[in-house]
Amino acid sequence: xxxxxxxxQAHDKLKKKEISSVELTTSxxxxxxxxxxxxxxxxxxxxxxxxIEAKKIDTAGKFDTPLTGIPYxxxxxxxxxxxxxxxxSNMLRNKDYIPPFDxxxxxxxxxxxxxxxxxxxxxxxxxxxxxxxxxYGVTRNPWDTSRVAGGSSGGSAAAVSADEALxxxxxxxxxxxxxxxxxxxxxxxxxxxxxxxxxGVMSMASSLDTIGPMCKSIEDLAIVxxxxxxxxMMDGTTSEKPVEPYSKxxxxxxxxxxxxxxxxxxxxxxxxxxxxxxxxxxxxxKSLGAKIVDISLPHTKYAVATYYILCPCEVSSNMARYxxxxxxHTPNKPKDLIDYYQRARSEGFGAEVKRRIMIGTYALxxxxxxxxxxxxxxxxxxxxxxxxxxxxKVDLILSPVSPHTAFTIGANSNDPVAMYLExxxxxxxxxxxxxxxxxPCGYSKEGLPIGLQMMGxxxxxxxxxxxAYAYQNATEWQRKKPHVS
Amino acid sequence: xxxxxxxxxxxxxxxxxxxxxxDEVTNxxxxxxxxxxxxxxxxxxxxxxxxxxxQVTGLKNALREDTVHASEATPDSLLAASPLPIVEHxxxxxxxxx
Numbered sequence: 001x002x003x004x005x006x007x008x009q010a011h012d013k014l015k016k017k018e019i020s021s022v023e024l025t026t027s028x029x030x031x032x033x034x035x036x037x038x039x040x041x042x043x044x045x046x047x048x049x050x051x052i053e054a055k056k057i058d059t060a061g062k063f064d065t066p067l068t069g070i071p072y073x074x075x076x077x078x079x080x081x082x083x084x085x086x087x088x089s090n091m092l093r094n095k096d097y098i099p100p101f102d103x104x105x106x107x108x109x110x111x112x113x114x115x116x117x118x119x120x121x122x123x124x125x126x127x128x129x130x131x132x133x134x135x136y137g138v139t140r141n142p143w144d145t146s147r148v149a150g151g152s153s154g155g156s157a158a159a160v161s162a163d164e165a166l167x168x169x170x171x172x173x174x175x176x177x178x179x180x181x182x183x184x185x186x187x188x189x190x191x192x193x194x195x196x197x198x199x200g201v202m203s204m205a206s207s208l209d210t211i212g213p214m215c216k217s218i219e220d221l222a223i224v225x226x227x228x229x230x231x232x233m234m235d236g237t238t239s240e241k242p243v244e245p246y247s248k249x250x251x252x253x254x255x256x257x258x259x260x261x262x263x264x265x266x267x268x269x270x271x272x273x274x275x276x277x278x279x280x281x282x283x284x285x286k287s288l289g290a291k292i293v294d295i296s297l298p299h300t301k302y303a304v305a306t307y308y309i310l311c312p313c314e315v316s317s318n319m320a321r322y323x324x325x326x327x328x329h330t331p332n333k334p335k336d337l338i339d340y341y342q343r344a345r346s347e348g349f350g351a352e353v354k355r356r357i358m359i360g361t362y363a364l365x366x367x368x369x370x371x372x373x374x375x376x377x378x379x380x381x382x383x384x385x386x387x388x389x390x391x392x393k394v395d396l397i398l399s400p401v402s403p404h405t406a407f408t409i410g411a412n413s414n415d416p417v418a419m420y421l422e423x424x425x426x427x428x429x430x431x432x433x434x435x436x437x438x439x440p441c442g443y444s445k446e447g448l449p450i451g452l453q454m455m456g457x458x459x460x461x462x463x464x465x466x467x468a469y470a471y472q473n474a475t476e477w478q479r480k481k482p483h484v485s
Numbered sequence: 486x487x488x489x490x491x492x493x494x495x496x497x498x499x500x501x502x503x504x505x506x507x508d509e510v511t512n513x514x515x516x517x518x519x520x521x522x523x524x525x526x527x528x529x530x531x532x533x534x535x536x537x538x539x540q541v542t543g544l545k546n547a548l549r550e551d552t553v554h555a556s557e558a559t560p561d562s563l564l565a566a567s568p569l570p571i572v573e574h575x576x577x578x579x580x581x582x583x
Contacts (some may be wrong), residue, residue, distance in 0.1 A: 081557060089496060100562035121565040193540050207539060233554070236547035237540070316501060323502070325578055330568035346504040354503060358513060359496070359520055361501040372524070377537030381531050384538055402542045416516050417523050433541030465534075 004163040004481070007070055007220040014063045021054040021069030021115065024166075028071045028117055032164045033485045038145055041158040043076055043136045044084045044119035053115045066223045066247070068113030073165040075156050077126060077202040078103045078211075083116070087202050089124045089132035091328045091348030103200025103354040104232045105169060105211055112227045117165060121155030122374050126171055126204045127315070128152050129422035130412065133352045138409055141183060142482035143448055147406040150180030156214045157184035162484045167215045167224055171201060173208045173218035175426025177402075178438040181214055182401035182451025185440050187478065188214040189221045189465070192458045193433035194239045196225075197232035205314035208307075208430050215479055218439060218469040222246035244462045250469040253396055255289035257467060260394035264300035265390065265425055271404040277397060277442030277450045278400045281471065285398070293394050297386040302379050303428040305306045308420050309363055309376035315353075316360025322348065355416060380431045387432040391457040396467050398454055399425055401438045405448035425453065435461045439468045440477035449477075487521040489514055 002010070002024050013019045029047050036042050057069045075078065077087050079099035086092040106116060123133040131139040131154030131348040139154040141147040142162040149158040153170030157180035160168050170177040172190035181188030189212045196211045203209060213224035229243045261282060266275060277485060286292055323342025324330050331347055334340035336382035349357070363372035390397060402425060412419040434455055452471070456464035472478060494514050498505045505513060560574065570577045 095568050097566060100558035100566065102557065192542065194544065207541070233549060235545060237542075239542065239544065299530070302527055302530055305526045308520060308529075309524055325569065325576060326563070326566065326569065327566040337579050340579045341502045342504040343553045345502055349503075351509075354505075354509070355513065355516060355520075357501050357503065358497050362489075362493075362497045362517065362521075365497070365500060374537050375527055375532060376524075377539060378532035378535040379527055380538040380541075381528065381535050382532070384541065417519055420523075421519075431538075433540075472496060 001031065001163060003031045003165070003352070004326070005166065006216045007066060007166050007223050010070060010166060011063065011066045012069065014069050020058045022051060022058055024069065025050050025054040025117065027072045027117055028165050031162070031480045035162055036164065038484060039140050039158050039162055040137055041121055041139050041149070041162070041164060042073060042118050043088060043121050043153040043155065046083050046116055046118045050115050050117040050176065057113060065112045065227070067227055069115065070166050071115045071117045072109065072118060072167045072169065073118050073120045073156060073159050074106060074169040075122050075153055075171055075410065077122060077171060078106050078169055079200040080116060082104050083119070085119065087125045088122050088136055089348065089350065089353070090135045091322050092327045093135055097327050101200060104197035104234055105201065105228045108228050120159050120168055123152035124353050125202060125319070126152040126173060127175055127352045127356055129175065129419055131155060132409065132413060133350055135350065141406045142484045143185065144406065146408055148183065148409055150183035150406060152176040153214060154180045157181050157186055157188070159458070160184070160186045160214050161482060167213055167220055168228065169211065171209060171211050173204050174311065174430055175423045177212050177214060178401045178426050178436065178451065178453060179422065181438040183406035185449030185478070185480065185482070186214055186216060186454045187218050187221050187437065187439050188212065189225060189437040190429070190435060191225060191461055193436045194237045195229050195459070195461065197235040197238050199232055199234035203318045205311040206318065207314060208311060218465060218472045219247060219250060221464045222250060222326040222469070232369060243461055246462055246465050249462045249466055251466050252470050252473050253289050254285060254467050254470045257290040257396060258293055258394040259285055259290045260293050260295035260390055260397045262295050262297045262300065262390070262397060262399060264297050265399035269403055270400060271444070274400050274402070274404060274450050278398065278452055281441040284471060284474055288474055295390050295394060295397070297390060297428060299379065299383045299386050300428050303383055303431055304420060304424055306376045306379045306383065306431060307423065307427045308459070309372050310380065312356040312360035313364050313373050314360070315356040316364060319353065319357050353372060360432060383428050383431040385434070387434055395463060396454055396456055397451065401425060401451035401453040405444045405446070405450060431453050434458050435464050436470055437464060439472055441475070442477055443480070486516040487525065489521070
C-alpha cells in the first residue's frame with residue numbers, strides 16, 4: 001500500500017519514476033474510503049481537486065522538492081481557498097465556511113508541491129484533549145477503536161497512523177499535537193512559538209498557539225517543518241531568525257549531549273508501562289552517547305492552572321469574532337441585533353467552547369483581571385525561568401508525553417477538570433514557548449502506543465530533531481502499525 | 486474557595502453574548518466554580534517582583550514598510566462568506582433596536 005510510505009521513501013520512488021503522484025494520491029483516497037467509516041478522522045474530502053493537482057505534477061515530472069506530489073491532510077482549522085474549513089463547530093458547519101484565502105502554511109506546502117486531500121477532525125475550535133467535542137463526533141483510535149485518538153489534533157494523528165495520508169498538519173496550544181501523536185504511535189512536533197506562521201489558522205489562544213506537522217518519522221517532521229517555518233509578514237509574531245536545513249542536520253549519534261530528566265514528570269499516578277518505556281528510552285539515549293542529568297523544574301505543578309486561566313481569557317477574546325455577521329451560523333427571525341448575536345453564538349458553539357468563553361470573560365472582567373490574568377502571566381514567567389535555568393545545564397529534556405495511554409471514549413466527558421489534567425505534561429513547554437516533540441517509545445501491555453517527549457531550548461529545533469532522529473534510528477517502534485480494515 | 490452564584494453566571498453570559506438554558510446555567514455554575522477552585526493553587530506562588538509574560542520569545546515591535554499588498558481574498562469573496570443579505574456591497578444586519 002503506497003499510502004503507508006514515509007515522505008522520504010515516497011519521494012525517492014517518485015523521483016525514480018517507480019510510482020506517480022496520481023498513484024500515491026489514489027492510494028490515500030482508497031485508504032480513506034475503506035477505513036475512515038471506522039475512524040472518523042477525515043471530515044472534508046478534497047479528492048477531485050487533489051487528483052487534478054497530482055496529474056499536473058506527474059505531467060511536469062519534476063520532483064525537485066521532497067514534498068512534490070506528496071498528499072497530506074490538514075486539521076479543520078487551516079483555511080484553504082475554496083475548501084470548507086469549519087473548526088468542527090456548528091458555528092461554521094451550518095453554512096459550510098469556505099475561506100477565500102489560504103493559510104500561510106498550506107500556501108507554502110502548495111508551493112513545495114504537496115497536495116492537500118482533505119481536512120481532519122478536531123475538538124471544536126481545538127478545545128479539548130480527545131476530539132470528543134467535534135460537531136462531527138469523536139475520532140476513534142486506530143489501535144483500539146473503543147478509545148480516543150487524543151486531541152485536539154486527533155483526526156490528524158489517527159489519519160497518519162492508519163496511513164490515510166503521508167502526513168498531516170496539527171496545531172498545539174496545550175499539547176494538541178504531542179498527546180494525540182503519542183496516543184496513535186506517530187511523531188509530532190510543536191515548534192518554538194513564532195517559528196511557524198499562524199496566519200489563516202483559526203485562533204484559540206494567540207500567545208500560545210503553534211502549528212506543526214504530524215508524521216510517520218522524525219525525518220519527515222524535519223522535511224515538513226523546513227518547508228513551512230520562517231518569517232511571515234502576515235503573522236507579526238514570527239521570527240526573522242533563518243530556518244536551518246533540519247533534514248540535513250540529522251545525525252545518528254548524540255555523543256556528549258546532556259539530557260535532563262525532570263523529577264516532576266515522574267510522579268505517582270503515571271502508568272507503570274509509560275514510566276518503564278520512558279526510562280528504557282533514557283537508557284537508549286545513554287547508549288548512543290548522551291549523558292543523563294537529574295534536574296528539577298519546580299513550577300511544573302502550576303502549569304495546568306496557569307493555562308486554564310490564560311487560555312480561556314484569550315479564547316473569550318478570539319471567539320468574539322463569531323457573531324454570525326461576516327460568517328458562521330445565522331439564527332432565524334431575530335428580535336434585534338443583540339438577540340441575533342446571542343442566538344448565533346448560543347446555537348453555534350458547543351459546551352466546551354461556551355465554558356472557556358465564560359471562564360475567560362469572568363477572569364477578564366472588571367475587578368478580576370489582576371487576580372487571574374496578570375497573576376497567571378507572572379507564574380508563566382516563573383515556569384519559563386525554570387526552563388532557562390535547566391537549559392543552562394542540559395541540552396535536551398526528556399519526559400513522558402502523557403501519564404497514560406489512550407483512554408476509553410467518554411471516560412473524562414463529565415468532568416472538565418479531569419479533562420484539563422490530561423495536559424499535565426504538555427503545558428509547561430507552552431508557557432516557555434520552547435520546541436518539543438513526541439516520538440514513539442514503546443507499547444503498553446495492552447498494545448497501545450506510548451510517546452516520549454523531548455524538549456529543547458527556544459529555536460533549538462535542529463538539535464531536538466537530530467536527537468529524536470538518533471533515537472528513532474536506534475529503535476523500531478515507529479515500524480509497528482495498527483490493524484485497521 | 487471561589488464559588489459563583491447563578492446571578493453571576495447570568496451576568497457573565499450577558500457580557501459574553503451567550504444565552505444559556507436553565508440546564509446550562511446549573512451546569513455552568515457548578516463547573517465554573519470547580520475550575521476557579523482548581524486555579525486557586527496559583528495563590529501559593531509568590532509573584533511579587535515577577536514581571537508578567539505576554540510575549541514569550543522576547544520579540545519587540547515587528548515593523549515593516551507601510552506598503553499596500555494585494556490580498557488573495559477580494560471584497561466580494563469575503564462578503565460571500567456572510568450568511569446575511571448583501572446590499573450594495575454591504576452586509577445587511579438586523580436592526581439594532583427591534
